[in-house]
Amino acid sequence: MTQPEPDELVFLPLGGSNEIGMNFNLYGFGPAHARKWIVVDLGVTFGDQTTPGVEIILPDPEFIEEHAKDILGIVLTHAHEDHIGAVAWLWPRLKAPLFATPFTAFLLREKLREADLLEAAAITEVPLNGTIRLGPFEITLITLTHSIPEPNGLAIRTPLGTVLHTGDWKIDPDPLTGAVTDEGAIRRLGDEGVLAMVCDSTNVFVDGEAGSESEVRATLDGLIPQLKGRVAAACFASNVARMDTIIRAAEANGRRVCLVGRSMIRMAAAAKSVGLLQGVRDFIPDSEAKHLPDAGVLYLCTGSQGEPRAALARVADGTHPHVKLGAGDACIFSSRVIPGNEVPIRNLQNKLADLGVRLYTERDHPGIHVSGHPCRDELKRMYQWARPQIAVPTHGERRHLLEHVALAKDLQVPQAIAPRNGDMVRLAPGMAMVVDEAPAGRLYVDAGVVTPENGDALFLEVKALMDEQLKGLL
Numbered sequence: 001m002t003q004p005e006p007d008e009l010v011f012l013p014l015g016g017s018n019e020i021g022m023n024f025n026l027y028g029f030g031p032a033h034a035r036k037w038i039v040v041d042l043g044v045t046f047g048d049q050t051t052p053g054v055e056i057i058l059p060d061p062e063f064i065e066e067h068a069k070d071i072l073g074i075v076l077t078h079a080h081e082d083h084i085g086a087v088a089w090l091w092p093r094l095k096a097p098l099f100a101t102p103f104t105a106f107l108l109r110e111k112l113r114e115a116d117l118l119e120a121a122a123i124t125e126v127p128l129n130g131t132i133r134l135g136p137f138e139i140t141l142i143t144l145t146h147s148i149p150e151p152n153g154l155a156i157r158t159p160l161g162t163v164l165h166t167g168d169w170k171i172d173p174d175p176l177t178g179a180v181t182d183e184g185a186i187r188r189l190g191d192e193g194v195l196a197m198v199c200d201s202t203n204v205f206v207d208g209e210a211g212s213e214s215e216v217r218a219t220l221d222g223l224i225p226q227l228k229g230r231v232a233a234a235c236f237a238s239n240v241a242r243m244d245t246i247i248r249a250a251e252a253n254g255r256r257v258c259l260v261g262r263s264m265i266r267m268a269a270a271a272k273s274v275g276l277l278q279g280v281r282d283f284i285p286d287s288e289a290k291h292l293p294d295a296g297v298l299y300l301c302t303g304s305q306g307e308p309r310a311a312l313a314r315v316a317d318g319t320h321p322h323v324k325l326g327a328g329d330a331c332i333f334s335s336r337v338i339p340g341n342e343v344p345i346r347n348l349q350n351k352l353a354d355l356g357v358r359l360y361t362e363r364d365h366p367g368i369h370v371s372g373h374p375c376r377d378e379l380k381r382m383y384q385w386a387r388p389q390i391a392v393p394t395h396g397e398r399r400h401l402l403e404h405v406a407l408a409k410d411l412q413v414p415q416a417i418a419p420r421n422g423d424m425v426r427l428a429p430g431m432a433m434v435v436d437e438a439p440a441g442r443l444y445v446d447a448g449v450v451t452p453e454n455g456d457a458l459f460l461e462v463k464a465l466m467d468e469q470l471k472g473l474l
């Protein structure tokens with residue numbers, strides 16, 4: 001008689017390992033031939049100079065699509081695009097139930113509605129600190145802090161051990177929106193025993209701590225009263241704490257706030273739906289704001305990364321129908337330069353400077369922005385709290401993941417393994433190791449058409465036709 005195949009717990013990243021963006025993580029449980037899966041996050045990445053014409057890049061779900069009937073659920077840790085941006089594109093190929101906390105669920109519903117999937121795709125709204133039971137997986141949300149409301153870590157309990165999947169986080173002692181990092185829950189999980197921690201690596205090269213949203217509030221509270229003329233402020237729309245800071249500083253200085261850009265308006269609605277941005281005045285539409293005196297308005301704009309169609313780019317080009325900036329006005333960039341966006345941001349800032357607009361950026365005004373990801377001191381604290389047996393760095397380029405492995409080893413974590421997209425890492429039983437490889441490509445979205453990386457839609461059509469004809473010959 002042959003031995004039955006043993007149960008295994010595996011981690012399989014299909015996006016987000018060896019890159020920052022496009023997070024798509026899978027956990028599998030069961031014998032190799034009959035695993036049940038959960039998906040954690042399903043995000044996009046954005047095209048850059050290396051992918052001309054391509055705006056959005058998706059992880060290729062080919063591997064898990066073949067096991068779609070064995071996907072028990074898709075759990076979304078938070079609402080950043082690199083974690084939820086691919087849901088509307090790829091859900092039809094996976095068709096599994098979706099789980100998210102209220103703020104994330106609000107934004108997810110918007111995406112599904114736009115894609116005409118709202119009826120088909122079921123979203124289960126999970127409360128903060130709630131628990132989701134999916135077959136062999138029991139998933140409890142742990143409240144963390146980041147740069148968006150409701151960032152959740154996941155304690156994934158299985159019969160072979162518990163994984164702490166951190167998602168994106170930092171330790172902000174005063175995040176302004178939502179609760180502080182639930183240190184107690186992580187310590188208790190550590191007491192209970194953490195088999196593996198799958199953890200954010202974005203800032204592993206940065207010493208110290210990321211800093212708090214409350215420090216940015218102090219900086220902007222000091223800066224905004226000094227500004228004359230019209231003021232524009234650009235930040236990531238999803239950073240509701242930052243939005244809240246800028247809005248309150250504007251109001252305290254007699255400026256009405258005008259939201260410029262679709263995602264700013266959508267995020268404000270999502271924030272209000274979960275009780276954030278309370279007690280602020282109604283926003284003034286851009287068509288009315290232009291009639292206010294210069295010192296009576298602040299424009300809160302999208303486009304801090306130099307995106308060509310975003311609000312700030314149109315203002316800089318002079319093509320925005322209602323918002324004009326010129327000599328004596330000011331523009332605050334309360335954001336960082338995402339690597340890859342240096343050139344478009346520089347072009348945008350040069351255009352604004354040419355109009356006579358004074359610029360305030362992270363470069364010349366420290367404290368105008370803080371990162372949402374953990375620096376080395378925060379990573380060390382997380383390891384001390386969770387005490388995992390295995391460190392699995394993710395959410396980073398190769399160099400970040402390898403540096404994170406070195407840090408984990410310094411911190412006496414018994415095992416550390418830096419996966420590449422497609423590496424199936426067996427976490428238990430036995431030593432953690434890569435036991436299999438799954439295809440993990442990328443899909444390019446060009447003008448709404450999805451093609452494989454380096455693929456050519458026409459070529460694929462011709463090939464499909466030839467395959468059909470060949471079949472006919474056999």
Ligand SMILES: [Zn+2]
Nearest residue numbers: 080082083168
């Ligand atoms: Zn992320």
Ligand SMILES: [Zn+2]
Nearest residue numbers: 078080146168
């Ligand atoms: Zn994030």
